[in-house]
Amino acid sequence: MAEHAATTSRPVPGWHGAVPDDPVYYEDPYPFHKALRESHPVSLTPDGVWRLTRYDDCQRMLRFSGAGMRLRDGRMPGQTREEAEAEVGRFMLLTDPPDHTRLRKLVAKAFTPRSISAWRPRIEAVTDELLDGVAERGEMDLVKDLALPVPATLICEMLGVPVEDRDTFTEWTADATHGLALRRGNAPPDLVERVMKAGLGLAGYFNELIAARRGKLGDDLLSRLIEAEEEGDRLGPEELLIQSIGLLIAGFETTIGLIANGLTTLIRNPGEIARLRAEPGLIESATEECLRYSGPITWTVRVLHEPIEFDGYRMEADEEVMVGLAAANRDPDHFDDPERFDVARYAAKPAPPAHLSFGGGAHLCLGAHLARLETQVAIGKLVARFDELELVEEKTTWGRSLFRVPGRVPVRFRAAGGSAS
Ligand code: HEM
Numbered sequence: 536m537a538e539h540a541a542t543t544s545r546p547v548p549g550w551h552g553a554v555p556d557d558p559v560y561y562e563d564p565y566p567f568h569k570a571l572r573e574s575h576p577v578s579l580t581p582d583g584v585w586r587l588t589r590y591d592d593c594q595r596m597l598r599f600s601g602a603g604m605r606l607r608d609g610r611m612p613g614q615t616r617e618e619a620e621a622e623v624g625r626f627m628l629l630t631d632p633p634d635h636t637r638l639r640k641l642v643a644k645a646f647t648p649r650s651i652s653a654w655r656p657r658i659e660a661v662t663d664e665l666l667d668g669v670a671e672r673g674e675m676d677l678v679k680d681l682a683l684p685v686p687a688t689l690i691c692e693m694l695g696v697p698v699e700d701r702d703t704f705t706e707w708t709a710d711a712t713h714g715l716a717l718r719r720g721n722a723p724p725d726l727v728e729r730v731m732k733a734g735l736g737l738a739g740y741f742n743e744l745i746a747a748r749r750g751k752l753g754d755d756l757l758s759r760l761i762e763a764e765e766e767g768d769r770l771g772p773e774e775l776l777i778q779s780i781g782l783l784i785a786g787f788e789t790t791i792g793l794i795a796n797g798l799t800t801l802i803r804n805p806g807e808i809a810r811l812r813a814e815p816g817l818i819e820s821a822t823e824e825c826l827r828y829s830g831p832i833t834w835t836v837r838v839l840h841e842p843i844e845f846d847g848y849r850m851e852a853d854e855e856v857m858v859g860l861a862a863a864n865r866d867p868d869h870f871d872d873p874e875r876f877d878v879a880r881y882a883a884k885p886a887p888p889a890h891l892s893f894g895g896g897a898h899l900c901l902g903a904h905l906a907r908l909e910t911q912v913a914i915g916k917l918v919a920r921f922d923e924l925e926l927v928e929e930k931t932t933w934g935r936s937l938f939r940v941p942g943r944v945p946v947r948f949r950a951a952g953g954s955a956s
Pocket residue numbers: 597627628629639690782783785786787789790793830831832835836892893894895896897898899900901902903905906
């Protein structure tokens with residue numbers, strides 16, 4: 536029927552002018568997001584996955600109660616029934632209620648703003664020590680010397696994982712992030728192997744740690760999860776293992792990208808770094824702007840449990856939708872001059888809308904307060920102490936992660952009161 540034609544038609548599938556696994560996309564995905572948002576704001580990938588890029592559409596999708604992470608029969612998209620049955624434990628991000636509600640509740644208290652603010656002195660001490668270690672050198676790698684060790688130390692201490700084991704799992708946590716995208720198929724065999732190796736390595740490591748921690752519980756998250764598992768009805772043994780691994784990966788990987796991308800962007804915008812140095816009170820706004828402008832996670836995914844319409848296109852239950860967090864964050868309908876990096880943007884009254892870099896709805900990032908505080912302290916202190924920051928390499932070298940996380944960012948600087956070497 537003619538009047539229903541718009542709601543039953545589907546857009547032409549395609550990448551629309553760019554190939555996302557192209558290194559050019561990886562280096563600078565924002566022109567592609569802009570072009571897509573302007574020309575095909577609601578689109579279909581060649582794999583038949585829906586893609587949204589406008590702020591309002593992304594926000595609506597994240598909050599849509601008729602969507603979750605799994606198909607209605609409990610499988611992940613692309614998973615066979617046998618694979619789903621063989622899957623014993625699931626990280627909370629990949630679950631729907633009631634499992635999601637139960638798993639998230641077990642650890643949510645540790646991540647409230649109040650609980651996280653108690654970690655501030657520790658975050659400050661770790662940051663000071665790291666900056667002391669490089670101050671005399673006049674050069675550092677922003678990743679190795681700051682952006683990685685701050686979140687890694689903190690999530691290890693919160694979980695009760697020995698920080699000195701960090702080198703054992705640094706590559707595993709980065710490689711394991713690709714597991715989130717592998718189920719889409721077409722993955723290169725060497726990547727599949729890296730993900731498998733990382734998963735086995737992390738499982739072996741945590742199995743030993745959990746066995747050693749039983750009977751000697753402490754004041755850490757791993758001990759709380761072991762208690763819940765020992766009580767029997769709140770957490771299965773495999774769920775305990777997967778939540779521990781998932782929390783380590785989530786806490787370890789993403790914040791590296793936020794701190795390193797944020798500092799890189801600041802250095803590329805000398806006026807903005809000078810403004811932040813002159814007005815340190817802008818650090819909270821600057822951190823939100825770093826999340827908006829160069830957040831490490833550019834897309835998240837939902838699976839529909841009920842049909843929904845965008846722009847007259849009807850999406851059906853059990854179809855997948857990619858939500859363009861980074862594309863939404865630069866939507867000119869919501870952000871003035873969205874391509875401009877402005878450390879005071881979130882200090883304006885009225886403030887612009889929240890960025891979508893932490894996702895939204897039931898799966899809104901649990902570690903958002905922790906990531907913000909770590910970034911405020913790390914960037915705030917570095918900018919206050921080191922002057923004349925300069926990138927040694929103009930082009931970013933990306934790391935092993937699925938997310939936008941640099942592998943290294945060498946910089947030169949002058950420590951306040953010191954001299955650059
Ligand atoms: C800059 C740093 C971070 C960014 C950009 C980030 C981003 C995200 C995003 C986009 C999601 C999915 C949300 C959705 O689909 O709606 C998520 C989920 C999650 N994040 Fe983060 N994250 C960061 C840091 C952290 C940290 C430090 C932790 C600490 C453990 C953490 C723990 C989690 C957990 C547990 C989930 C799953 C929540 C759920 O399914 O209910 N994240 N994060």
